[in-house]
Amino acid sequence: MGGKILIIDDDSDILETTGSILAHEGFEIHTADSVERGLELTDKVSPDIVLLDIMFPESRTRGFDAAREIRSRHPHLPIIVLTAINREYAFDFTKEDIKAVEFLNKPVRTKKLVELIRRHLGG
Amino acid sequence: MTRLARLDVSEYTNLANVARWFILLRWIAAAGVLLVLGTAAIAFRPALPLPALFSLAGILVILNLLFHLYFAVVKRGVLSKAELGVFFNVQICTDYLLLFFLVYLTGFLENPFTYFFVFHILLTAYIFSADLVFLYVGALVLVFAGTAAAEFLRLVPHFPLFPGSGPAYFGELLPRTIGVCATLAICGYLGTSIRKKLEEKAQRVEIELDRYKSLDRIKSNFLLQVTHELRGPLAAVNGYHEMITRGITGAVSPKTLEAVERAMRRTDNLLTMIDEMIDYAYMQTDRVPFEPVRTALRELIEANVELLAPQAQAKRIRVEMKCAPELRVCASRDLGNIIISNLLSNAVKYSPQGSTVVISAVQEAAEVCLEVKDQGIGMTPEEMQHIFEEFYRTRRAREIERDGTGLGLSIIKKSVEAIGGRITVASQVDKGTTFHIYFPEGERDGR
Numbered sequence: 001m002g003g004k005i006l007i008i009d010d011d012s013d014i015l016e017t018t019g020s021i022l023a024h025e026g027f028e029i030h031t032a033d034s035v036e037r038g039l040e041l042t043d044k045v046s047p048d049i050v051l052l053d054i055m056f057p058e059s060r061t062r063g064f065d066a067a068r069e070i071r072s073r074h075p076h077l078p079i080i081v082l083t084a085i086n087r088e089y090a091f092d093f094t095k096e097d098i099k100a101v102e103f104l105n106k107p108v109r110t111k112k113l114v115e116l117i118r119r120h121l122g123g
Numbered sequence: 124m125t126r127l128a129r130l131d132v133s134e135y136t137n138l139a140n141v142a143r144w145f146i147l148l149r150w151i152a153a154a155g156v157l158l159v160l161g162t163a164a165i166a167f168r169p170a171l172p173l174p175a176l177f178s179l180a181g182i183l184v185i186l187n188l189l190f191h192l193y194f195a196v197v198k199r200g201v202l203s204k205a206e207l208g209v210f211f212n213v214q215i216c217t218d219y220l221l222l223f224f225l226v227y228l229t230g231f232l233e234n235p236f237t238y239f240f241v242f243h244i245l246l247t248a249y250i251f252s253a254d255l256v257f258l259y260v261g262a263l264v265l266v267f268a269g270t271a272a273a274e275f276l277r278l279v280p281h282f283p284l285f286p287g288s289g290p291a292y293f294g295e296l297l298p299r300t301i302g303v304c305a306t307l308a309i310c311g312y313l314g315t316s317i318r319k320k321l322e323e324k325a326q327r328v329e330i331e332l333d334r335y336k337s338l339d340r341i342k343s344n345f346l347l348q349v350t351h352e353l354r355g356p357l358a359a360v361n362g363y364h365e366m367i368t369r370g371i372t373g374a375v376s377p378k379t380l381e382a383v384e385r386a387m388r389r390t391d392n393l394l395t396m397i398d399e400m401i402d403y404a405y406m407q408t409d410r411v412p413f414e415p416v417r418t419a420l421r422e423l424i425e426a427n428v429e430l431l432a433p434q435a436q437a438k439r440i441r442v443e444m445k446c447a448p449e450l451r452v453c454a455s456r457d458l459g460n461i462i463i464s465n466l467l468s469n470a471v472k473y474s475p476q477g478s479t480v481v482i483s484a485v486q487e488a489a490e491v492c493l494e495v496k497d498q499g500i501g502m503t504p505e506e507m508q509h510i511f512e513e514f515y516r517t518r519r520a521r522e523i524e525r526d527g528t529g530l531g532l533s534i535i536k537k538s539v540e541a542i543g544g545r546i547t548v549a550s551q552v553d554k555g556t557t558f559h560i561y562f563p564e565g566e567r568d569g570r
Binding site for chain 1: 354355357358359361362363365366369371394433
């Protein structure tokens with residue numbers, strides 16, 4: 001089954017690779033290379049799930065604000081955080097702080113990512 | 124005068140302990156005085172003013188009882204620094220006075236116990252500023268010289284220590300006075316100057332230590348940030364590799380596919396190394412939480428066995444798990460994960476194809492013992508002595524797995540120590556290795 005996925009990440013290579021692999025798995029993919037563009041697309045394309053990075057050029061925790069913003073506008077939209085920060089302890093935040101449903105470390109294993117996306121899409 | 128009364132001690136001196144120590148010493152001194160006086164009264168019956176001497180000993184006992192009650196009962200051992208300053212001064216003044224009269228009534232400069240003032244001066248120098256020590260020593264020297272002069276001029280009586288020692292005593296009075304006064308003055312000077320030197324040294328060590336600690340923190344934080352940054356590019360590289368192996372970029376030849384798969388294995392290794400460096404840097408920072416939280420051990424083990432499943436499956440290694448679901452350990456999830464993931468990953472990495480790795484946990488008295496047992500390459504006793512050292516890898520480990528930081532076991536050991544646990548290891552070459560981690564058990568109430 002498909003589903004609309006929005007990927008927000010400032011790394012164009014991550015957008016390209018994660019986007020292509022998930023498209024190959026049958027999802028409809030939208031990508032945003034900045035938090036602003038991501039918020040815009042969240043309203044415009046109404047994705048079923050958002051994959052969000054945490055570190056952006058403007059700040060190391062810009063994704064935090066993005067998650068809160070998305071949550072305030074779309075309270076039931078699942079957010080999966082994908083970040084290079086491989087342990088929550090390293091930057092003193094938890095899944096609850098980010099209001100994310102899942103927290104995955106880059107590089108993510110496709111099998112696991114697809115499994116999680118399907119679970120949150122109710123498939 | 125308030126400046127003089129001020130205590131002059133480093134922040135590491137526990138003044139309450141010093142006060143307790145002073146009172147204890149005085150009890151010992153009082154017992155000693157009573158013992159000596161009693162023995163003298165019974166055995167030698169000297170021509171000493173025994174009633175006056177026993178009265179002084181009685182005053183010493185009563186005063187120390189008052190000090191003891193004031194300190195332990197009235198103040199319950201808690202005094203402000205100003206109160207302690209006054210308390211110490213009162214004690215020192217009474218000690219000086221009592222010892223002086225005890226000595227004066229027992230032969231004065233004839234009595235070798237005169238030199239016990241050396242101990243009093245050293246104790247004064249231990250807690251008070253040099254000004255006050257010199258004031259006390261100056262007063263003592265004046266009192267000693269004045270009393271000696273008064274005795275010589277027969278203004279005050281002399282109480283001989285031994286009957287008939289009078290004439291000889293007055294002949295030696297001048298050198299004895301000079302000897303005692305010089306000793307007291309030198310003792311005051313040496314006591315304060317040695318203390319000052321030691322304190323200067325301690326301060327220098329403290330400054331150096333602070334500098335070193337802050338440098339070390341900067342280094343660890345730097346390592347933590349840098350290693351994190353490395354994961355981003357690696358994720359992109361892995362992504363492109365995956366696009367190729369999945370055929371998203373078009374058909375590839377079997378040879379290209381094999382090359383890309385090899386590249387993926389190496390990037391996986393690199394990722395493990397980066398994670399080890401992050402864990403290592405984390406253990407060096409001051410972020411490691413020490414709060415004793417209870418964590419369900421079985422969940423931790425299951426999550427890590429699942430994470431490691433691809434590597435285990437690739438080598439057809441069976442990972443057996445035995446852990447009662449109710450077992451709780453006293454460790455944060457982060458530290459628990461670091462310990463278990465590193466132990467399991469080592470076991471799988473250094474075990475032959477088709478072997479079995481067993482991870483089990485049992486309650487042992489107040490501890491929970493976690494065992495990770497493999498049938499891998501094992502270690503020699505000589506190698507086992509070094510395995511917890513940073514960057515150490517055995518020769519065979521390097522042969523089997525080229526990529527590695529040699530930080531894994533050092534990280535495990537640091538994590539185990541951080542939660543107040545223990546780690547032991549038993550190993551035989553070609554038979555396998557068994558690690559035991561003893562976790563302190565979490566408290567039964569709460570999580």
